[in-house]
Amino acid sequence: MIKFSVRDVASKGLEINQIVPKEGIGLSDEEIDLRSPITINVGIKRVDNHIIAHTKVSADHGYMCSRCLEDFHEVRRNEYYFDFEVNPEVEYIDLGEEIRQEMILADPARILCKSDCKGICPGCGANLNKEKCKCK
Ligand SMILES: [Zn+2]
């Protein structure tokens, strides 16, 4: 949970720095392959009747290259702005679910291990990043 009290924001803004495991914001292995905890930094301020949460998220993501099918990982950083209208009945805001949804949306379905990945030879199946084609 990345939870804060709306009242705490009112006076001078608020900053949250947390490192949470993916379970901490309800992410499952099926949804996203993370190889590290998630580093979350949030700057929260109140603008008129709104709470704005500028959220920076980084984590080590695991992927399978869609060209050579090799497993690889890379640290990805994303920034999100969340905007909540102040509601006198809502005392706390939990950003965990918001972050969970944004991370799933931002996670690419197709990704290459490197931009010039040479892929796999359709003839002999060699990973052309690592070995030579054995076809004639
Ligand atoms: Zn590749």
Ligand SMILES: [Zn+2]
């Ligand atoms: Zn080949």
